[in-house]
Amino acid sequence: MLRLRPRAVILSLFVLLAMAFGGRADHPKRVLLVYESESTLLAAEQIASGFHEYMEANAPEHIEYYTEYLDTLRFSTAEHRARLAGFLEAKYRPLNLDVVVAAGPGALRFVVETRERFARNVPVVFGAVTESSAAAGSLPADVKGVTSRFDLAKTVQLASRLQPQARKLTVMYGSAPFDRRWGDTAFAVLGKRYAGLDVEYVSGLSLDGFRSTAAGLSSDTALVILTVFEDAEGTKFVPRDAAAAITEASNAPVYSVYGSYFGPKVVGGHVGTFQSTGAQMAALSLDIVRGDHSAPQTTPAREAAVVDWGAVQHWGIDDILIPDGAEIVGFEPSAWERYRMPISAALLVMAAQMLTIAALVYQNQRGRRLEATLASERIELAHLSRRSQLGELSGAFAHELTQPLTSILANAEAGQKIASEPAPDMEEIRAIFDDIVADDRRASSVISQLRSMMLKGEASQEVLDLNEAVRQTVALARAEMVARRTEVEVQDEWASVRVKANLVQLQQVILNLLVNAADAMADIPPKQRRVEIAVAKGKNGYCELSVEDMGPGIPAEMRSEVFKPFVSSKGGLGLGLAICRSIVETQGGRLFFDDAVKRGARAVVILPSA
Known part of the structure; x- marks a missing residue:
């Protein structure tokens, strides 16, 4: 007889028990899903989608899934069910399943009747089963699931x-x-x-x-x-x-x-989606896998009124009739409904921009009108200043005209005497006529210049010779300078100095500076009264005109005020220099006094070269 030592027997029993219980505890969790339909049925696809999405999101441990499709709706004979039971027994009996999930009433009946063959004592979770089907027979205590009402009355x-x-x-x-x-x-x-x-x-x-x-x-x-x-x-x-x-x-x-029926012309119904039912079945299965068996035997599926927006539009149903709380599927909100806040913000920004643009346009138009008004007033003021200036020089202008007129009269009387002689000297008479023509042209030139300066005109600019403008102005003021016992010396360029300016206004500036220079020297001896006018081509495309006197110069306290309106050292209105600077700046130039001179005052006019 074979004798076994007690210690060896005890060790062997311990190993066998460890293998039995240890193998059961260490196997992976396994879930078998059984569908009553075939695999392409949309309801089965949606249940599977909801089931696996929930498991992936909530099951941290690894779980093995197995799936079977019974197709008992098309093959409903007892012989077919028996063949299926034998097939599942051969396939799954060796495995240690943890949960069997039955989707549909046919699957539930099949699993309850035959699970002892392929999943003995394994808990069952069911879904997509009506309340009446779940209560039709007495279900074992370890069979739990989600019941759907498929509520025809509420639909x-x-x-x-x-x-x-x-x-x-x-x-x-x-x-x-x-x-x-x-x-x-x-x-x-x-x-x-x-x-x-x-x-x-x-x-x-x-x-x-x-x-x-x-x-x-x-x-x-x-x-x-x-x-x-x-x-x-x-x-x-x-x-x-x-x-x-x-x-x-x-x-x-x-x-x-059935929510799976929804499409272009199916308005809706009181349904629970198969996807949400699959998620509820997954939640019950996960509780059982984790050892929690506290859930009630039946849990109602989540159902609600569901309306398809496309079908509502197709049939012309007023959307105000859709009940509150109904789920609307297929709804495509308009751009306004989807992006109301961004669109509102964009519209506000656009409105603000439009208002800003409108304000800027209005301000620009107002500025242009104001600029045009100021230009018109500046032209009017310059014209009035010229007339006032010419009025002050009227005596000199009268003297300037008297000389040629007197000469014309004397020559005419001499011509009459010579013509009355028996043998008049034709050469002498021809010389007299030449003198009359020259004096007439001289008087005509003076009158023409006076007339142009008296007219208001426009501030249009033209290309002109700065030397010629100076010569004409000095000639116009010659009588006044003689009366003031003031010498005027012009230092012009040999070549033409062409600038773009308004001749009448430029002559007004030169005449004003010339008269101001004569006024500044009124208190010094006549032999020292000299005004130098110089014309030169400057750099950077500008030309320079300067008027320099030998007077006492500009007082230090007035240097910063000399171009301001109503500032004068002669008792006048003090508008002359202000108007002159405005005229020069309007024509793109500058007018200033040179602070570097040691005696007298030197006014400088800078004009753009043409």
Whole structure:
């Protein structure tokens, strides 16, 4: 007989227990998802999407997922279910599953009936199951889930609210066992009249028959499409595809208890989305995986009134009829609704900019009008100043005219005497005529210059010779300078010094500076009274005109005030120099007194060269 030592026996038992319990504790968490439909059904896709999104966001530990699609809606025989049970037993019995998730009433019935073969004593979580299906049989305590109402009554109430003119309700469903059960439920809930609508039930038709019936509905009808897994001809469909085909042909607004049916012409319904149901199923499964079994056996799915905005627009339903709290899907807000605050801010900025621009334009126009007014007033003031200045020199101008007129008279009288002689000297008479012509031209020139300076005119500029302007002005003031016993010396350039200026206004400036220089020397001996006028080409495209006297100069206290209006050392109005500076600056130049001279005053005019 084989004898085992007690210590070896105890050690062996410990190893076996450790392997048994340790292996169970260390295996990864495994979840099996079982769908009653085939894999392309949109409801199954949405449940799977909601389930996995929740798990990825909330399950920190690794979980293995397995998925099976029973397709019992199209293959509903007992033999098919038995084959499925054997297949799942062979596939999953060796695995240690932690949770089995059943999506749909067919999957729930299958798992409850056969789980002992492939998932013995494994908790079950279900979803996408109505309250009546979940309560139809006594569920074991470890079978918990999310119940959906697929509330047909509230969906019809929503239709009655959105279509207050409706008088009739048409309910369509197919010929499969599931479809007929839905029809029985609908009749039990709605009867022949509900929510003020006469209820008509349409079934036992082919898909084309359903489409023709929907196309013949009147506009005062609301259409509810349940499920069409199979039509009267035995053709099987994915319910969403069949509903879409019927909806496309419908002449009346369409409603549904399934959110997966929503599309261009399905107005809405009281629904819970399959995605949110999948998320609720994931939350229950995660609690069980973590060892929390405190959840109630059934949890209602989150449902609400859902309205498709595109369908509301298509059927011309007034959006004011949409109930408060309803979820609106497919709503594309306008640019104003989406960006109200940025657009409002932009509009305010634009309005402020427009007001600023308008104010600037107004200010610019006002400035131009003011500038034009000032220019006009400046021209008027310069004209008045010239007339006043010429009035002061009227005696000199009279003397300037008297000389040629007297000479003309003397020559004319001499000519008369010579002409009365028996043999007149024609050469002498010709010389007399030449003198008369010269004196006449001299008088005419003086009158012409006086007239041009008396006229108001415009401040238009022209290209002129600065030397010639000085010579004409000095000639005009010659008699006045003689009367004041003042010598005027002109130092001009040999070449022409061309500037762009207004001749009359430039002569006014020269004449004013010349008379001011003579006035400044009134108290010194006549032999010392000399005015020097110099013309020179300057640098940087400018020409220079200077008028220098030998007087006492400008007092220090008046140097900063000399060009201001109403400032005078002669007892006058004190506008002459102010007007002269304004004239020169208007023509693009400068007028100033040279502070570097040691005796007298030197006024400098700078003008742009032409």
